[in-house]
Every structure is written in structure tokens, then in C-alpha cells.
Amino acid sequence: MLDTFFFYAFALLTVAGAALAVTMRSAVHCAVWLIASLLGTAGLFLMQQAEFLFAAQIVLYVGGIMVLFLFVIMLVNLEAAARERQMRKRWPIALAGVLLLAAGLARSLEEGIRLPAPRPAPEAAAGNVQQIATVLFGEYLLPFEVASVLLLVAIVGAIVMAQREDAR
Amino acid sequence: MQELISHPLFTPLLLTALIVLGFPLVTGYLVHIERKILADMQARLGPMRAGPHGLLQPLADALKLLLKEDVVPAGADKALFWMAPLIAAFTGLTAIALLPFGERLYVADMNVGLLIISALGAVGVLGMTLGGWASNSHYSLLGSLRGAAQLVSYEVAVTLAMLAPVMSASSLSMVEIVRAQQRRGVWFVFDNYGLMIVTFGIFLIAAVAETNRAPFDLPEAESELVAGFHTEYSGFRWALFMLGEYAHAFVICGVTVVLFFGGWLRPFPNVAWLELPLNFAFPVLLIGGSGAATLMLVRKVRRPWQRVFLTAVAAALVSAGLIFLVPAVNHVLIAPFWFFLKLGLVLYLLFWLRGTLPRLRYDQLMNLGWKRLIPLALLMLFLNAIAGLLAA
């Protein structure tokens, strides 16, 4: 009962946060709602007994990425951009596309509701930090390591894009 | 009564009540102690008016803050302006719940406790950032921006430094980390052939930077930004910010104690014959002794009601010291005694830094974080891993 309540509370926070994040006018408010949405997701992780993901989600997304987002939003004056109406000419096409996609997804979800119930997640015997570590450094060692190349590329790219001309 | 005490929720709920109700008072006195220590370092007296030696000053300040007019600047983003101090205070107080004051003396022990504390600290910054932005003031905004950049830069170093003790303890649970130090019979700060001392240094520097305290208090640098992100805040909301900041500092000191100084453990936790001198004689002498010292002060005070007040304080201290002689009470109180003693020493170190070091310049701050601390922390993590494997 309490679980159900929390599930819907977190789900509502996630979905409503996401919706508001794309509809609010002020960029800072968008970011705040995105944070709310991310916190909702973190809550959902917690309900699945995935404490590590819960904490990592908050540390990385809320504490790292969103703080940087806010930093950039506040640093760059977005007032002028906010006043300008976006997608002036083609919004009916975009709207039609989005509605079509939404209808398609809703249709397939409606079909999908008749799926058999999903299997329950395996009960975590050891702490789930240990389990994550075993999987991450065992089975998924290569993706874990290759992801570091991805980050390296992203850093190099960011520096190439951002460095000053006289620094060349 | 016995049933009530042995209920699993008894300790957590009691502690929660103590934290929520008591911490504002603790904050008040922390500020007071800080002012006194700084005054002493600068050869001043500090607050002396309210009460003997200004002992009632925190209460007077609290009353003043509660009664002040609540000013919201024109053009402020009201919702965020109101929300920001709440975030700061909430996250700070919640993080205290994860500190273990004793083997069983904690509100919550999670298997990712340390990460949750980092997470709460990270969310707390949002309070500062949003508060500064919502104030609609240039000083506030600049303070916020500095704060955001500072946190993101130093969080990496803090986390990397945290990893070494976590690695030695093979756990992220705060209680488990202390137990691991008990098993190894040494506080982690002296572990790994002394390598951990460097890690501790990195942690301390980066953690101080994360709490925005001097010499890293750029977000509220008064000589440049009036008061930084909380320039436009006053009264109760400002008090909430202060509460959050001191709670954060308190938590950081608590984490330092848990990660590096054996949490609630006494020095040499596994040397049995040291139990009598360290667990009995030492607290009695320390607390009782300070009571005795207070008694000496009584003679210097003129006003009679102040004499009465100071005598009462001295008596309370002496009896608090003597109570450690009762084995049953000692058994319960010795763990929090050591925890808070160590925490107090780390806090003193923070005050000391504030009294000694000048504020860093912004580029120095960034250079220190990215070019010194993070590479060094990575190197130390690597060396600690090797040392840990050798020791195992």
C-alpha cells in the first residue's frame, strides 16, 4: 500500500517534472523541473532496492550535471532567447509528427499491456553495491573500459571546440 | 519502559528528534565558539555582552533573526527564493542522520551511506545556486556561479579521496567503515604505511572547499560580493542558510572522523590495557577539568547572577565528567564521547584555517582543484590500492 503510494508519487514527479521541464518559459525553471524529474527517477530506483543507482543518480545528475547546467544557464544571458518564439513556421508539422508518434506508441503500449506479468527481479543477497561491482568488472568490463575512451573523446572534443584562438 | 527502549525504532526516532530540535541550538553555539576562537587568535575578546562571556549571545541572535522582517527583493523569483534556504537546511540536517555516533547509535545505516551523504551535499548546493539566482541581484548571482563551479570542481577530488578508505573497508556503509578500522586495529589515517595521511590531506582541503568555508569562501566573499549568494536574504531565511552551512560543516567533520579517525573508536582500539586510562580517566579529566577551569572563572565575574550561572555551568560539567566513572553509563556514552571529541578537533581545525589563511583567488582555486588535487588524488588512490593489496 505504502509502496504503491510512493511509486505513484515518484512516477508523478518524474513525468510531471519532465513535462514541465520542456514547457516552462524560464530556462532556470526548466532546469529545476528537470532536477525534480531526475529526483523522481532516483526515488523509483530506491523503490527497486537499487540504492547504489539511487545515490549515483543524485550525485552525478543532480549534483554534477544539473549544477553545471544551472551554471551555464546563469552565465549565459538567456533572456533574449527566451523571448523569441521558437519554431515559428514549422510547428504544425512538428506537432503532427509528435502526435503521430505518440499515437503509434500508445497503440503499441495498449497491445503490450496484455503481456504476461514481468518476472520478479532476483532478490539481492549481498549488498547490491557488491553485485553491481561484480557485474561491472566481470561481465561488463569491456563496455566499462571502452566508455572511458568515449569520455576522453568528449573531453578532447570539448577542448578543441572551446580553446581560444591564440592558444593554438 | 524497557520495551520502549529496545524497540528498533527507538534510537533512530530519538536521535532524529534530537537532531531536528537540538541542531539549531548546536549551530548557535558553534557560531559562538567559532567567534570566540577567532577572537582569541586575533587577540580580541569576542562577544561578551549577553550573559557571562557572551554565553547567551546565540540565544539573543536566534531571537533577533526570528523577529526580523522578512524581506523579499523586488523582481525576485519568489518560489525559488523561498525554496532555496529550505533545500540548504533540509539536506544538511538529513545528512547528519547518516553519521554513526556509536556502534548502534545512528538514525540510519545504509549500505551506500557515504554516497548518500555526498548526494545530499550535492543537492544542498542547489539551494545556494538557486537562492543566489532567485535573489535578482548581481552579487548573489556571482556568488552562486562561483559556488556551483567550486562544488563541481572539488567534488571530484573529495570523492576520489573518499575512495581510499572505502577501498580498505570494502564497504560504503558508515558503520561498516568504522568496524573495518576496528578489525584492522588502526585508524585509517595511519593505515597503508602512512600513505593514507596524504589522502586525508586531500580530503580535508577539498572538503573544506566544498563547505565553502575560508579559505575557500569565494561564494560569500564579503570584500568582493557583500555576502555572496545570501546577500538578499535576511531574518529566518538567512538563518536557515546558516543552519545548512553549519550542518554541512558538521557532517564533513563527521565524515572525516568516520573515514580517517576511527569514528567512535578510541585511540588504539584493540589494545586492551589502554581501556582504563583512555575510556575512564581521560573523559573524567577532560570534562571534569574544564568544569574546574570554569569554576576558576567565577571569581573574575562581577555580577552575582552571572556568578550563579557560571557556577551552574561548572557544576554541570564536573558532574558530566564524573558520570563517566559509572561503568554502565560509560558503556553507553564513551562511543559518542570519542566521536564528538574528534569531531570537535576537526571543527577546531576548520576554525583555525579560517583564522589563519587568506582567501584564495579564483584562478588559484581552480588550479589547485584541477591541476593539483585531482591528479594527486588519482595517484594516491592507485598507491593506496597497491598498499592495500600488499597488506591483505
Place this chain on the structure above:
Amino acid sequence: MYDKFIPTAADYVRFAPEILLTVFGTLIMLIEAGRKEDQRRPYGILSLIALAGAIYLAFPAYNNAGPAFQGMLIVDGFGTFFRVLCYVAAALAVLCSGQYLSREKADSGEYYSLILFSVVGQGVMVTANELLMVFIGLEISSIATYVLAGFLRDDQRNNESALKYFLLGSFATAFLLYGIAWIYGLTGSTDLSLIRAALGSANPPNVILTGTAAALMFVGLAFKVSAFPFQIWTPDVYQGAPAPVSAFMSAGPKAAAFAILVRIFMTAFEPIAARWEPILWVTALATMVVGNFAALAQVNIKRLLAYSSIAHAGYILVAITAQSQIGISAVMFYLAAYTFMNVGAFAAVTHLAGKDEKYVNIEDLAGLGQRQPVTAALLSVFLLSLIGVPLTGGFFGKFYIFKAALDSNLVWLTVLGLLNSAVAAYYYLRVLVVMYMQDASAEVPAPKPVSGGILVALVGSAVATVILGVFPSVILNFAGKSGTLNP
């Protein structure tokens, strides 16, 4: 307890080429960081050494074929083929880059590092046996390419190109990732063979949901291969990016994306092939038509080549629609031929464009036949191959594709595809006509004779194009052997 964490020697052998490339990519950056102002920049040579080493190491990896790193990768003939193809494409691009970068005064280590890292991503992609690896490989390759597309930061066209590519590309990757999440939810796995097993089992997950997931992933991959209707970015990006980067983008990342498209749809989604075949049919046709007809009206040669690359993606999709071993071999052969002829054409453009890429219109090529007979002749080889004239690789490529389509009874698609090739001949021939039949304009200065890296790239590509046209069996035998993805 620890044995699970330690990869075996075979794992390292199978992954060695990517490791070597990563090491060299990092090395180049370190050299750049410690370089004195007046020292030479040996990055081009280092990159070529790295790529040659990677090609060399791909063979022991192939001889030890099999899954690596707990089934994350699978080194097989198909993967090895595309791996080597991507390395070759990158090597050709590197050969063109040296002169280009010194002409634009933008010579720096990061450029070469990014190319090497991008190839690492492509290597991971084409050998991936896990959707997770597909995603990471695709992201490495894409992010490096986004930056390369905007490498000349002060050039407005570069900026436009990088920004469009980045925004649309990230959006497309999000689709792919969303599809992967759906698949994981439906089958409980991201391993391609396990997904196939789950979808082909007696009790498969809801086919509409699976179809939606496959469609989401198809959107992501279709963007990367620039198939209709996700081709809109291609002309702007290819036109705006530095010419050697356009050469690289049109070959390496594209081949890798095709490889993974084939692998995912022919292994994991093979059980629901009846569902996606019609979609692929329509996409293939629409891509050919859009590419070819839009190319007719182009005046800018980079843009023309971009539209032609869209059209060629359409031909390749025809071969995938055939869903047969011979179809896969045709895809492999076609991509090999296409890499040489397309990179070759872009290499010629790199040379002729001049500083700041001023001369990239078709009219600027007027009189090239007299001014620069060698360059003109080489460019003609590539254009003829792009048309599909016999004795060039392009001819056999098209031949095998339409043969595979006919074998799978795709008669209409074949007929329409052939009609499209006829249309395509017009715009390629137009370039030839301008080169040989029109007099040089006085406004366009005569280009310098081609030399150095670009010459090597041009001649190498031309020779390869002709060899593939005369002795297609060189590659076809290997492709035919490796066309089976499910041993």
C-alpha cells in the same frame, strides 16, 4: 573469485587493433601537449603507422576468431572485413588531411587523435555483439566526427555543419538508445544472440512491442547511414565540413553503421524479418529516389557527392532487403568499392578546393582536363565507378546488389533501382562534361599539381577501384565466405 575479472589472452588478441589505435591516439595528444613551438608535427605519419598496425593486427584477431570479453564482442569474417575497411578509409582520410590542414593553418594533434578515436569507435561497433557495445562504439565514433566536422572553428560553414550534425545526431542516438531500452525490457538481454533466441522462442514477447523497439533502433541507425527520411542533415554536413573529414564521414562511420545495421537486423531481429522487410523496401526505394533526384540540381560538388552518398545508401539498403547471404556479401563488396571511389572523389575535391574551400562548385572544374590531366583522369575513374560503368568496382557492386535482390524475388525494387542508376549517370556525367568539354574560366586560378599524401590517396583509391572492377573475386571470395552471421 578474481578469475572472472581477468580477460584471457585471446580476448586481448581479438581486441588488439582497437587497443593499438587508442594508445596511438593518446600518444599523439601527449606529443602535442609537450611539443615546442618550432618542432615538427609527426602526427600524420604516426596515425598512418597506427592504422597500418591496426590492419596488421586485425589478421591474427581473425585467425583467432570468436567472441571476446564475455561475449561483448565477436570477431568474425564480417566484423574483420568492416574493421579493415574502416581503418583503410581512415588512412585515406589521413593522407588527404596533412596538406589540407597546413593549407588552412589548423594543423594540430587533436585532429588526428579524433580520427583515430573515431576509428576505435567504428571498430567496436562492427565487432559488437551486444547492444551496449553498439551504443558505446557508435557514440565514440559519432562524437569524434561531430568535432571533426567543425574542426575549423572560425569557418562558418564548419560551425553550421558541426552544429547540425551534433544536434540531429544526438537526437538520433537517443532513438537508438530508447529502442535498446525497450528491447532489454522485452527480452531481458542486450546480447544479440540471446535477443534472437528470445524473439524466436516458442513464447516470444509481443510482436508489436518488439516491432516498435526495432523501429526505434532503425531510426537511430537510418540516421547514421543517411537513409530517407533521416537524410536531411547529410548535404549540409558534408558541404560544411572540411573536405577530408567529409571523405572520412562518408566512408568509415557509414560503413560501420551499415555493418551494425546488418548485424542487428540479420541476427537479433531475424525472427521478425517479415515485419521489417516492407519498411526496408520502402526506405531503400525512397532513399535512392531522393538522393538521385536531388543530386540532379546541385551546383556544389561536395553537396552533389553528399546526395550521391544518400543514393548509394539506398542501393545498399536494397541488398539488405534481400535478406540473404549473397545480399550480405553484396553489401560488403559494395561498401568496399564505395569507400574507395567516394573517398577518392573527395580527395580530388580536397585538392581542388583551394584555400578556404573557395572552389567547390562544379563550374570551377571547367577545363581541368587540360590543366590537370592526372587529377582529372583520376577523378573520372571515381565518377565512372560511382555511375557503375564496367571495369570499375562500382559496376560489380551494383551488379551483385541487384543480383541478390533478384534472387530474393525483389523484381520491382530491382527495376526501380536500375532506373535510378540511369538517372544518376546524368549528374556524374555532367561533371565529366564540365571537366573535359568546357574551357577554363579566368576567375579560377589553375590548381597546383597534385602531390604528397593526396596523390597517394588518389592513386591508391583509383587502383583499388579498378582492381575491384577487374578482379572482383579479391574481395568477393572473402565476402561470400563471411556473409553468414549465424554460424
